[in-house]
Amino acid sequence: xxxxxxxxxxxxxxxxxxxxxxxxxxxxxxxxxxxxxxxxxxxxxxxxxxxxxxxxxxxxxxxxxxxxxxxxxxxxxxxxxxxxxxxxxxxxxxxxxxxxxxxxxxxxxxxxxxxxxxxxxxxxxxxxxxxxxxxxxxxxxxxxxxxxxxxxxxxxxxxxxxxxxxxxxxxxxxxxxxxxxxxxxxxxxxxxxxxxxxxxxxxxxxxxxxxxxxxxxxxxxxxxxxxxxxxxxxxxxxxxxxxxxxxxxxxxxxxxxxxxxxxxxxxxxxxxxxxxxxxxxxxxxxxxx
Amino acid sequence: xxxxxxxxxxxxxxxxxxxxxxxxxxxxxxxxxxxxxxxxxxxxxxxxxxxxxxxxxxxxxxxxxxxxxxxxxxxxxxxxxxxxxxxxxxxxxxxxxxxxxxxxxxxxxxxxxxxxxxxxxxxxxxxxxxxxxxxxxxxxxxxxxxxxxxxxxxxxxxxxxxxxxxxxxxxxxxxxxxxxxxxxxxxxxxxxxxxxxxxxxxxxxxxxxxxxxxxxxxxxxxxxxxxxxxxxxxxxxxxxxxxxxxxxxxxxxxxxxxxxxxxxxxxxxxxxxxxxxxxxxxxxxxxxx
Numbered sequence: 001x002x003x004x005x006x007x008x009x010x011x012x013x014x015x016x017x018x019x020x021x022x023x024x025x026x027x028x029x030x031x032x033x034x035x036x037x038x039x040x041x042x043x044x045x046x047x048x049x050x051x052x053x054x055x056x057x058x059x060x061x062x063x064x065x066x067x068x069x070x071x072x073x074x075x076x077x078x079x080x081x082x083x084x085x086x087x088x089x090x091x092x093x094x095x096x097x098x099x100x101x102x103x104x105x106x107x108x109x110x111x112x113x114x115x116x117x118x119x120x121x122x123x124x125x126x127x128x129x130x131x132x133x134x135x136x137x138x139x140x141x142x143x144x145x146x147x148x149x150x151x152x153x154x155x156x157x158x159x160x161x162x163x164x165x166x167x168x169x170x171x172x173x174x175x176x177x178x179x180x181x182x183x184x185x186x187x188x189x190x191x192x193x194x195x196x197x198x199x200x201x202x203x204x205x206x207x208x209x210x211x212x213x214x215x216x217x218x219x220x221x222x223x224x225x226x227x228x229x230x231x232x233x234x235x236x237x238x239x240x241x242x243x244x245x246x247x248x249x250x251x252x253x254x255x256x257x258x259x260x261x262x263x264x265x266x267x268x269x270x271x272x273x274x275x276x277x278x279x280x281x282x283x284x285x286x287x288x289x
Numbered sequence: 290x291x292x293x294x295x296x297x298x299x300x301x302x303x304x305x306x307x308x309x310x311x312x313x314x315x316x317x318x319x320x321x322x323x324x325x326x327x328x329x330x331x332x333x334x335x336x337x338x339x340x341x342x343x344x345x346x347x348x349x350x351x352x353x354x355x356x357x358x359x360x361x362x363x364x365x366x367x368x369x370x371x372x373x374x375x376x377x378x379x380x381x382x383x384x385x386x387x388x389x390x391x392x393x394x395x396x397x398x399x400x401x402x403x404x405x406x407x408x409x410x411x412x413x414x415x416x417x418x419x420x421x422x423x424x425x426x427x428x429x430x431x432x433x434x435x436x437x438x439x440x441x442x443x444x445x446x447x448x449x450x451x452x453x454x455x456x457x458x459x460x461x462x463x464x465x466x467x468x469x470x471x472x473x474x475x476x477x478x479x480x481x482x483x484x485x486x487x488x489x490x491x492x493x494x495x496x497x498x499x500x501x502x503x504x505x506x507x508x509x510x511x512x513x514x515x516x517x518x519x520x521x522x523x524x525x526x527x528x529x530x531x532x533x534x535x536x537x538x539x540x541x542x543x544x545x546x547x548x549x550x551x552x553x554x555x556x557x558x559x560x561x562x563x564x565x566x567x568x569x570x571x572x573x574x575x576x577x578x
Contacts, residue, residue: 023435024450027443031434079400084372084392101446103373107396108443111368111403115433118407122425132421136411144404145320146312154316154397157390161313 003048006059007041010067014120018112030101030109031116034078035071039092042275043178044070046200049271050182050193053264057186058131064124065135065181068117072143073174075113078106080153091222114143134184142177149173164233168205175201192260199255200272206248207279209235213244214281245280252276292337295348296330299356303409307401319390319398320405323367324360328381331564332467333359335489338560339471339482342553346476347420353413354424354470357406361432362463364402367395369442380511403432423473431466438462453522457494464490481549488544489561495537496568498524502533503570534569541565 018028044066051062081088081096098106125132152170179197180190213236215224227234236244307317333355340351370377370385387395414421441459444450468486469479502525504513516523525533
């Protein structure tokens with residue numbers, strides 16, 4: 001099965017647990033709307049690619065690690081979109097979860113997705129129980145305190161904060177989890193993979209800044225021009241578009257260079273290069289070519 | 290060390306992780322305010338009592354299981370108190386977390402506490418890795434979908450729901466986790482302990498109803514009279530106070546009778562009986578005597 005199908009199947013099985021008898025149907029629907037239709041699934045695809053490069057031996061555990069990270073990403077989007085944060089109306093071209101179901105169910109859907117992220121790890125690790133502790137720690141560290149995505153989001157509530165730094169950390173945390181957990185799911189030491197994820201997270205942040213600075217509101221999967229409007233840090237606005245594109249390429253190259261020795265290093269390097277090209281908004285890459 | 294000191298120490302260590310360098314200080318403060326000063330800690334004390342009855346052999350793991358359940362309980366209180374749910378001003382006689390820190394930090398503190406609940410299990414299970422999968426599943430099931438406390442809370446968002454039934458489920462889920470996880474942390478099969486927790490959860494719900502129906506606003510640790518005002522189900526209002534006190538006693542007796550054979554069954558029965566007496570609001574037990 002191709003990586004994207006594996007990811008969708010794992011996510012569908014996870015969300016399906018909320019559709020069991022006895023669960024409030026609106027909560028189940030809000031959870032499904034939080035996870036589907038899919039976004040780029042870039043973090044779980046990265047997780048699967050790293051596991052494959054490490055010679056994956058327990059695919060069910062890899063799928064769970066990838067789905068766990070995507071569930072946490074989706075939960076963070078739903079909570080970040082809430083009226084008390086960004087008060088966003090749309091996400092991936094559709095109304096946000098709190099617009100569809102109300103803020104209470106958006107809070108609860110996010111909570112339930114966080115819990116689900118750990119439950120699916122525990123279920124899948126029955127085949128390799130000795131790997132579970134590391135996986136829970138890796139995933140927990142990326143999303144919690146002191147430096148996970150929840151902490152990253154909380155810097156927005158502080159009066160003195162280097163927002164650019166913390167935005168980078170917030171994005172980097174989950175990308176690092178994707179590479180570290182991919183290796184750990186395959187029974188490898190994950191830590192040597194952290195730098196790969198962190199660099200890719202930085203590259204993705206620059207791509208996101210490019211999209212916000214130059215994107216077309218009609219085709220983008222979220223509102224554009226928000227950073228300028230809200231005075232938020234944006235690499236493309238700060239360094240200019242050509243320099244930002246070059247910066248993105250150099251971050252992707254640094255990520256590829258950081259790949260630890262492993263059987264599938266060559267294939268993974270190719271995936272990262274192709275992904276980096278895909279990240280540059282199409283109109284801009286045509287311009288730059 | 291006495292049970293309560295063990296619990297406070299474990300909770301303090303967990304929340305202390307948010308106070309590490311690099312964590313947004315307001316998030317750390319909001320997490321601390323979510324967990325301290327302490328409430329009755331009834332769920333973690335139950336967890337420790339069950340582990341002791343089972344002949345606890347890994348006290349660090351028991352402490353983590355107990356603290357995990359209390360962190361999840363605290364997270365649910367912080368989220369339930371939010372403006373979009375109960376919009377509560379006070380909790381345990383102090384301003385609620387969102388009143389002190391604002392709704393964004395209350396959402397994030399709850400999220401971070403949920404994540405922390407799983408992280409401390411993983412850390413503590415290094416001494417007994419084979420027990421981690423069961424513990425994550427037990428705790429996850431009690432708080433997530435389809436029938437955990439998040440699902441219980443979500444029934445309030447449905448138009449057709451038997452609120453009394455789901456309130457019972459919501460309370461019962463975390464009490465059941467306390468008994469099942471206490472046994473599992475001690476290396477026992479936890480499932481035979483589920484009925485003990487469920488019955489105690491029901492008893493606690495009746496005690497809570499009694500407090501709401503008859504409590505003194507000046508001494509109660511939360512607002513009283515809310516069920517009558519908001520038209521919520523309340524056993525004391527429905528069956529009358531003497532019948533509710535008798536019902537509470539019979540539920541506690543059923544819990545004690547459900548204790549599976551184990552070395553410390555006698556001691557645990559005594560703890561449950563003393564706890565049940567403590568649950569009846571003092572003024573009422575004096576009246577009934």
